[in-house]
Amino acid sequence: MYEMNDHSNRMSASPGRGIAGEGGQVMVLAAMLMVALIALAGLAVDVGHAYLVKRQLQAGVDAAALSAAQDIPDAAAVTAAAYAYGPSVGAKNATTTVDKATTQVELKCIRSAPGCSTKRAGSFNAVRVSVQVACRVPG
Secondary structure, eight states: OOOOOTTTTTSOOOTTOOSTTOTTHHHHHHHHHHHHHHHHHHHHHHHHHHHHHHHHHHHHHHHHHHHHHTTTTOHHHHHHHHHHHSTTTOTTOSSOOOTTEEEEEEEEOOTTSSSOOTTSTTOOSEEEEEEEEOOOOOO
């Protein structure tokens, strides 16, 4: 009545098992995807840290410029205030500062603003604070 054909069962997949000879392929694919996922997670952490450091540097530069601007008639006081509140020292900043930051203070005379004469030497009405950080990339 029933005749079993051995050829019909050879290619069919039984429940819980794949086609014969193809087991373990998902494991290789999962391992490769895990490596890519870990690499992307590391990249996300590094980029996030870079943005954090950039914001900390900007906050330090803003604090230095604002404190220096309060002492604008006195060049020595302007420079001292900029270095005291800048990110290179950072003892007066509320956030953690960045190591190896170099603060540069530049006194300028803006002609459109009052209180500055380009004919007088040493007159200024603006201060520019900039910071540079030298860091090496591991690798």
